Amino acid sequence: MTRNARFIDERITLKYGTGGGAMRALIEQIFAKGLGDLGEGNIGLAAMDDGAAIRLGDRYLVITTDSHVVQPIVFPGGDIGKLAVAGTVNDLAMMGATDPLALTCAAIVEDGFSREMLKSIWESIRASCEEAGTTIVTGDTKVMGHGELDGLVLNTTGVGITDRIVTDAGLEPGDQILVTGTMGDHGLAIMATRNELALETELVSDVAPINAMVRRALEAGGDGIIALKDPTRGGLSSALHEMAEKSGVGIVIDEPSIPLRDEVRAVGELLGIDPLVSANEGKAVFGVRPESAAGVLDAIRSHPLGRNAAIVGECVAERPGFVVLDTGFGSRLLSEAEGELLPRIC
Amino acid sequence: MCLGVPGKVVDVDRDRNTATVDFWGVKKEVRLEVCDAPVAPGDYILNHVGFAIRRIPPEEAVETLALYDELLRLADDQ
Amino acid sequence: MRPNDALQQLKFRDPVRARALRDALERLVWRADHAPVSVMHVCGSHEQAIAKFGLRAAFPRDLQVIMGPGCPVCVTDVPEVDEAVALAKQGVRIASYGDMLRVPGTSQSLADAKADGAQVDVVYSVTQAVDLARDTDEELVFFASGFETTAVATAAVLLDDPPDNFSVLSAHKYIPPVMEIVAEMPETKIEGFLAAGHAATITGSAVFEKFVERHGLPVVVAGFEPLDVLAGLVRLLELINAGEAKVENAYPRCVTREGNAHAQELLWRVFRPTGGRWRGIAHVPNGNLRLRDEFAHYDTRKRFTIDASALWSYAPPKLVQQCQCGDIMAGIASPSDCALFGNECTPDTPVGACMVSAEGTCKIWHQYGGHPDLSSMKRGVA
Numbered sequence: 063m064t065r066n067a068r069f070i071d072e073r074i075t076l077k078y079g080t081g082g083g084a085m086r087a088l089i090e091q092i093f094a095k096g097l098g099d100l101g102e103g104n105i106g107l108a109a110m111d112d113g114a115a116i117r118l119g120d121r122y123l124v125i126t127t128d129s130h131v132v133q134p135i136v137f138p139g140g141d142i143g144k145l146a147v148a149g150t151v152n153d154l155a156m157m158g159a160t161d162p163l164a165l166t167c168a169a170i171v172e173d174g175f176s177r178e179m180l181k182s183i184w185e186s187i188r189a190s191c192e193e194a195g196t197t198i199v200t201g202d203t204k205v206m207g208h209g210e211l212d213g214l215v216l217n218t219t220g221v222g223i224t225d226r227i228v229t230d231a232g233l234e235p236g237d238q239i240l241v242t243g244t245m246g247d248h249g250l251a252i253m254a255t256r257n258e259l260a261l262e263t264e265l266v267s268d269v270a271p272i273n274a275m276v277r278r279a280l281e282a283g284g285d286g287i288i289a290l291k292d293p294t295r296g297g298l299s300s301a302l303h304e305m306a307e308k309s310g311v312g313i314v315i316d317e318p319s320i321p322l323r324d325e326v327r328a329v330g331e332l333l334g335i336d337p338l339v340s341a342n343e344g345k346a347v348f349g350v351r352p353e354s355a356a357g358v359l360d361a362i363r364s365h366p367l368g369r370n371a372a373i374v375g376e377c378v379a380e381r382p383g384f385v386v387l388d389t390g391f392g393s394r395l396l397s398e399a400e401g402e403l404l405p406r407i408c
Numbered sequence: 409m410c411l412g413v414p415g416k417v418v419d420v421d422r423d424r425n426t427a428t429v430d431f432w433g434v435k436k437e438v439r440l441e442v443c444d445a446p447v448a449p450g451d452y453i454l455n456h457v458g459f460a461i462r463r464i465p466p467e468e469a470v471e472t473l474a475l476y477d478e479l480l481r482l483a484d485d486q
Numbered sequence: 487m488r489p490n491d492a493l494q495q496l497k498f499r500d501p502v503r504a505r506a507l508r509d510a511l512e513r514l515v516w517r518a519d520h521a522p523v524s525v526m527h528v529c530g531s532h533e534q535a536i537a538k539f540g541l542r543a544a545f546p547r548d549l550q551v552i553m554g555p556g557c558p559v560c561v562t563d564v565p566e567v568d569e570a571v572a573l574a575k576q577g578v579r580i581a582s583y584g585d586m587l588r589v590p591g592t593s594q595s596l597a598d599a600k601a602d603g604a605q606v607d608v609v610y611s612v613t614q615a616v617d618l619a620r621d622t623d624e625e626l627v628f629f630a631s632g633f634e635t636t637a638v639a640t641a642a643v644l645l646d647d648p649p650d651n652f653s654v655l656s657a658h659k660y661i662p663p664v665m666e667i668v669a670e671m672p673e674t675k676i677e678g679f680l681a682a683g684h685a686a687t688i689t690g691s692a693v694f695e696k697f698v699e700r701h702g703l704p705v706v707v708a709g710f711e712p713l714d715v716l717a718g719l720v721r722l723l724e725l726i727n728a729g730e731a732k733v734e735n736a737y738p739r740c741v742t743r744e745g746n747a748h749a750q751e752l753l754w755r756v757f758r759p760t761g762g763r764w765r766g767i768a769h770v771p772n773g774n775l776r777l778r779d780e781f782a783h784y785d786t787r788k789r790f791t792i793d794a795s796a797l798w799s800y801a802p803p804k805l806v807q808q809c810q811c812g813d814i815m816a817g818i819a820s821p822s823d824c825a826l827f828g829n830e831c832t833p834d835t836p837v838g839a840c841m842v843s844a845e846g847t848c849k850i851w852h853q854y855g856g857h858p859d860l861s862s863m864k865r866g867v868a
Contacts, residue, residue: 318501391504391539393543406584407631412740458613461638
């Protein structure tokens with residue numbers, strides 16, 4: 063069975079940044095080689111999880127880092143500042159650390175960048191930190207020559223303490239797959255702003271810190287919650303593929319039950335892009351034991367950021383590592399995005 | 409070979425020969441030079457690469473569905 | 487889909503009707519006096535619809551719905567891609583539809599050229615390419631791919647006197663001639679065609695009447711919603727079982743017998759049909775659309791000397807000769823019969839048309855690890 067074929071190119075191209083099989087191969091073949099092994103009971107680079115976990119006595123120190131490059135820097139529903147905070151806070155929450163201790167923030171600024179713009183981005187960083195119940199304790203600033211980067215790049219790192227680590231593996235046949243809300247909002251909202259497409263829509267990014275919602279779900283579901291993954295780059299498809307691959311299970315998804323906004327469906331139809339490979343920045347995918355599924359779903363729906371949550375599928379023994387989509391008309395293997403999302407005509 | 413998406417005409421700009429079309433809540437300007445008939449607000453068009461290539465008479469949509477039901481009835485009889 | 491959509495878009499995705507049509511298809515295939523029954527569709531968007539709604543897993547096992555050469559991405563031949571890549575590497579700025587970005591030429595795709603620093607812009611419409619040309623005084627070449635439906639948009643733009651720094655590298659194609667080729671393939675098993683609804687919106691269904699008379703094979707013009715595809719196949723099987731060679735229009739909301747006369751007039755005023763090689767098939771007489779002489783001023787091939795030979799310094803891959811896409815498209819071979827399949831020819835290093843196209847037969851077989859069969863993957867409790 064050929065699955066994510068190992069990618070051996072001499073040069074790193076755009077497809078290595080989409081969150082799919084190519085990126086995972088790159089990490090395995092280069093980045094994790096001889097690094098990241100923290101020994102028994104710890105989680106390092108090789109696990110390719112949303113973050114790392116270091117045992118401290120009977121608790122864990124969780125660390126995660128993320129770089130943010132988004133064009134445009136300000137978009138409907140948020141900006142690069144909100145994205146930088148939410149991205150790292152959510153990755154910590156995906157490991158079970160829902161009370162971030164602190165964040166760092168390193169900025170690389172293009173020569174000539176507007177001071178007013180920087181102030182407003184830091185205003186939204188402050189607001190997002192407050193919403194997530196954390197703050198920025200250290201950072202770094204670099205300025206590069208004009209034209210050497212696209213305005214601004216932000217890297218954030220987060221640390222948190224947790225008693226229990228939730229990985230993105232460990233699923234078994236029968237476990238239920240749950241998404242905390244509508245899929246594809248961020249990726250297609252960004253795509254719709256590209257002026258030359260001249261689309262007029264109220265579609266906004268879903269970018270938001272979801273640690274409080276995840277905390278509520280963990281309190282309700284406890285050990286019944288087996289796996290957590292935020293479906294950012296590569297969308298729901300890449301998140302599900304990683305969960306299926308790491309747990310060695312197949313996943314069958316009931317497509318009609320996946321919550322989608324009308325505008326996301328419309329922009330997807332117009333541009334020929336599947337919302338299931340479009341990024342989300344304020345959502346999570348839960349893998350839950352059958353008996354805990356209902357309780358976890360209610361807990362998530364009780365939170366404003368989780369009101370559209372739904373159970374969308376389950377794990378099966380057949381075709382480990384594959385994700386099958388039951389479309390209501392038939393079924394197909396869900397594929398991962400190849401390279402950046404591009405509008406299609408055919 | 410051609411991604412065609414139906415939408416509802418909301419407004420027509422005669423001198424620019426374009427129409428504003430609503431696709432399930434997303435509005436987009438579409439060019440009319442290639443359309444097979446004049447369009448007015450309320451009409452449906454088929455959009456391909458930003459051009460309206462067909463005015464879709466609403467009753468045609470109903471007729472196609474009736475065609476499918478007819479097919480089913482015939483298939484059941486055989 | 488908002489339920490109150492007057493066009494009842496939802497109705498064309500109604501699973502209950504779909505299951506009923508699928509059962510009808512099962513009965514018709516069972517009643518055919520032979521198995522498998524092989525039909526062909528010649529359209530990438532049909533394949534996208536079949537794949538997107540998972541219809542392939544719902545088709546009766548003895549019904550082979552074969553993807554013919556209908557997707558502009560996979561039939562655009564290597565020399566055409568090489569021309570665009572060569573220009574990009576000569577420093578000329580190229581605008582192209584997203585579909586063509588990753589299609590490999592002899593040695594590189596436009597995406598590879600972009601990674602080398604070439605200026606390549608992806609556009610949603612030819613109108614955008616003209617806007618890009620207006621915003622700059624350097625040359626802007628539009629790599630124009632797609633069939634007659636898309637070529638009409640290029641024609642409309644060229645008749646709207648675009649700026650002088652704008653030119654068109656036409657890789658447009660015309661469908662009807664290639665159906666002749668496939669129908670005349672010696673041992674083809676194809677018994678009927680599903681014709682593309684949106685191309686027929688332009689050309690009209692009449693364009694297939696001569697074909698049906700000549701080859702005695704039924705043609706049904708179909709749309710792209712699940713019900714459209716299933717109803718089109720039901721109608722096609724009925725014609726096959728009854729031995730009737732006819733053209734039927736199962737997409738009346740968009741297709742008429744004469745088609746969009748105004749669009750046809752624009753198309754043939756700007757383009758002329760000429761022979762050309764389609765990737766993985768053969769020479770298709772009148773299959774390519776090139777600019778007429780009156781539009782030489784906007785013809786990239788007249789404006790630039792395109793040096794694609796630099797790309798051929800790596801000998802054109804001998805692999806292409808071993809590629810069986812032509813037979814696969816004629817329904818007389820399947821991907822596993824091809825020595826290159828899964829070896830030299832993979833989704834990342836595609837050789838023939840059926841592996842290049844996102845939904846080509848070989849691409850699907852490679853992804854599914856063999857004949858795409860998911861019947862075993864049933865969910866327990868919903």
